[in-house]
Amino acid sequence: MDFSEVLKKRRSIRAFSDQPVDQATLDEILLDALESPSSSNTQPYKLAVATGETCKALGDELLLKYHKSNKIQKQPLPLKLISAITSDALPDSDFKPMLGKYPSIFQERRVSTGMGLYEVLGIERKDKKARDEQMARNFTFFDAPVAIFLFVHPGMQHTALLDAGILMQSLMLSATNKGLGTCAQGALGIWRSPIDKHFDIPKGYKLVCGLALGYPEDNKVNEYKPKKIDLNELLIPKK
Ligand SMILES: Cc1cc2nc3c(=O)[nH]c(=O)nc-3n(C[C@H](O)[C@H](O)[C@H](O)COP(=O)(O)O)c2cc1C
Numbered sequence: 001m002d003f004s005e006v007l008k009k010r011r012s013i014r015a016f017s018d019q020p021v022d023q024a025t026l027d028e029i030l031l032d033a034l035e036s037p038s039s040s041n042t043q044p045y046k047l048a049v050a051t052g053e054t055c056k057a058l059g060d061e062l063l064l065k066y067h068k069s070n071k072i073q074k075q076p077l078p079l080k081l082i083s084a085i086t087s088d089a090l091p092d093s094d095f096k097p098m099l100g101k102y103p104s105i106f107q108e109r110r111v112s113t114g115m116g117l118y119e120v121l122g123i124e125r126k127d128k129k130a131r132d133e134q135m136a137r138n139f140t141f142f143d144a145p146v147a148i149f150l151f152v153h154p155g156m157q158h159t160a161l162l163d164a165g166i167l168m169q170s171l172m173l174s175a176t177n178k179g180l181g182t183c184a185q186g187a188l189g190i191w192r193s194p195i196d197k198h199f200d201i202p203k204g205y206k207l208v209c210g211l212a213l214g215y216p217e218d219n220k221v222n223e224y225k226p227k228k229i230d231l232n233e234l235l236i237p238k239k
Helices: 003-009 023-033 052-073 077-086 104-121 128-143 154-177 193-198
Strands: 045-051 146-152 181-185 206-214
Touching: 003 154, 023 045, 023 154, 045 052, 045 154, 045 193, 052 077, 052 128, 052 146, 052 193, 104 128, 128 181, 128 206, 146 154, 154 181, 154 206
Parallel strands: none
Antiparallel strands: 045 146, 146 206, 181 206
């Protein structure tokens, strides 16, 4: 594929087919991503790649946490407080989640992107149950056969996050070029303990994000193309 075509073809994929990803293809994508630039070539990242039984088990465990935590949210305050002490479903993310609304324009873009997605899925804004169910699909990686968890070393401060983002984009573009699909998933940073259960994460590394990887299913949700900002919104005008 022409490179610009790869960039335009990459979209967040939220429905995967059951076609497995063979190890050779997975290795090629990972090797491509290793070509990424990083600050002083520090490469302050590590990946936990879940396939097969591990991917399935992690999906089950994360989904259970999501359902339990959703239940807690619906409880009256006193019970919520008790759950805060006793439940194993409270988020144990390494980075503080952004709670509430995003700052102005970003909140507008977030809402319109979310609404556009629900429209494609035929989910009404007020249909909380259907929205919850769609959210839940994050935790089984939209049925992708591969789930990748991205960790960074915080000793490299903000450059670690920049480098991690570049690595993610390399993974996504390489996968797209090979006919696979991906979805970056911040949602997979909410619970870290299930990943610790299956992988020996080196000390100090922090979970940033996840990535679903597999072959896209023929599904309208995968055609969703949210609006990107115009060039004049990207560029800062001269004084
Ligand atoms: C860091 C990051 C985290 C994301 N987290 C999620 C997520 O948890 N769930 C999800 O469905 N999409 C997630 N996305 C996908 C974005 O919603 C998507 O990139 C955006 O709407 C633009 O659509 P496009 O990727 O098709 O261009 C994430 C993307 C990025 C870059």
